[in-house]
Amino acid sequence: MLFNENNEVIKNVEQKAVLVGINNGKDDISIEDSMEELKELAIAAGAVVLDSIIQNKSKIDPAYFIGKGKVDEIKLICNALDANMVIFNDELSESQIRNLEEKLELTIIDRTTLILDIFASRAKTKEAKLQVEVAQLRYRLPRLIGLGRSLSRTGGGIGTRGPGEQKLELDRRRILDKISDINxxxxxxxxxxxVQRAKRKRNQIPIIALVGYTNAGKSTLMNKFLSLNLQKSEDKKVYSENMLFATLDTYHRRIFLDDKKEFILMDTVxxxxxxxxxxxxxxxxxxEEVKEADLLIHVIDSSNKNYDMQRKVTNKVLKELGVLNKPMIYAFNKCDIALDNICYPDKNSISISALTGYGIDKLIDMIKEYLFKDIKKYKMIIPFEKGNIYSVLCDKTKVYNVEYKENGIHLEIDLDTALYNRYKQYIISS
Incomplete structure (x- = not known):
């Protein structure tokens, strides 16, 4: 598709791509699997993939990324297939983009541009759109010369969504000003x-963050929890689809369990x-909102043969954010179509299907064990004139054996540390 400067589609143009990758033996994932993921990304961005080319090469060519002879070979293949785009599996420098475009006379897209383009097309909220735009601008700033072909085209397509539609004469000063304005x-x-975070903290409701690789099923799992919600007023399902980066925004939903326990569930990119x-x-x-979470549920696609690599990639980012030491449950999702002989990383792992509901009850039990293990049973007497406290407690927790006596309301009740500290003056025994 072609886009004008307002990101509006002005013409549908088939983007026919040839994929190119280098096998240097240094990546955690095999080159074949990496190229398959690149193909999925290209399709998600709207391209038709015509061919995939791999070169075994230990050193990157500073001029063309791949060998010069390989460039000539790719040109012949692209001409034969009538391709109008070449997508590389790695990030290219400004000079490499320029040299390749001059040699191939085609649009050159690298993996970074491709992912940024998908994010630009998926962003829904103002914040997500701004975050993607600033990432695009920062990436393109040192590459203005090399991106000449794609930036000077009429309209757009992959790699030209968002700020890319602006013409090449956009100087660095204006881009820096734009970045400053977005920030x-x-x-x-x-x-x-x-402010919202502080409010949630004051309410002392525990927070769970769903994290994981793209398309692992985080949003589907959130919707499964919402379908079990006892208070339908907050039953706001989030967008979920079987595609890469269906969700870019961070959603918070309040989940109410059948025993009056509750928590806030957070979906993440x-x-x-x-x-x-x-x-x-x-x-x-x-x-960084993940830092506020009391528990992480790391959702893993157990039907994907690279599930362990995906787990490690996610953990690497979590480590960069400084949250890998938080309590974590590994939820191996899609167990209804899972591979055989899944290897669980530790005892805090569970097999589930967010689609069918298999294992969700057990997952809830694990959540309760993590979040509510400090809950104890107490006996209380609440004076009649403090009847509002009784109402609050009935909303917040499990109440047993209520009796109305001369000196007030006698009851047995489950209290966590927060509720205990707030109402301990009414406790008579534990």
């Missing part, structure tokens, strides 16, 4: 988020191998 807007949004540094930086403020 100012993001700071205002982040102030509001801090998914990760991917070779996730662009600019994106991690742009989304860091959003991802």
């Amino acid at each position: 100012r807007q993001l700071k205002e949004i982040q102030k509001n988020r801090k 998914g990760f991917v191998s070779k996730l662009p540094h600019h994106l991690i930086e742009a989304f860091k403020a959003t991802l």
Whole structure:
């Protein structure tokens, strides 16, 4: 598709791509699997993939990334297939983009640009759109010359969504000013988020963050919890689809369990191998909300043969955020179509299907064990004139054996540490 400067589609153009990758033997994932993931990313961005080319090469060519002879071979293949785009599996320098475009006379897209483009097309909220735009601008700033072909085209397509539609004569000063303006807007949004975070903290409701690789099923799992919610007024399902990066925004939903226990469930953006540094930086403020979580549920696609690599990629980002030491449950999702002989990393692992509901009850039991293990049973007497406290407690926790006597309301009750500290003056025994 072609886009105008307002990101509006002005013409549908088939983007026919040839994929190119280098096998240097240094990546955690095999080159075949990495290229398959690149193919999925290209399709998610709207391209038709015509062919995939791999070169075994230990050293990167500073001029063309691949060998010069390989460039000539790719040109012949692209001409034969009538391709109009070449997508590389790694990040390219400004000079490499320029040299390849001059040699191949085609649009050159690298993996970073591809992922940024997908994020630009998926962003829904103002914050997500601004975060993606600032990541795109930071990436393109040192590459203005090399991106000449794609930036000077009429309209857009993969790699030209968002700020890319602006013409090449956009100088660095204006881009830096734009980045500064976006950062100012993001700071205002982040102030509001801090207010919301403080409010959640005051309510002392535990928070669970869903984390994981893209398309592992985090949003589907959130919707499964919402379908079990006892208070339907907050039953707001989130968007979920079987595709890469279906969700970019951080959603918070309040989950009420059948025994009056509750927690806030947070959905987060998914990760991917070779996730662009600019994106991690742009989304860091959003991802740092994970720091507020009392428990992480790491959702893993157990039907994907690279599930363990995906787990490690996610943990690497969590480590960068400083949250890998938080309590974590590994939820091996899609067990209804899972591979055989799944290897669980530790005892805090469970097999589930967010789609069918298998294992969700057991997952809830594990959540309760983590979040509510400090709950104890107490006996209380609440004076009649403090009847509002009784109402609050009935809403907040499990109440047993209520009796109305001369000196007040006698009851047995489950209290966590927070409720105990708030109402301990009415406790007569434990």
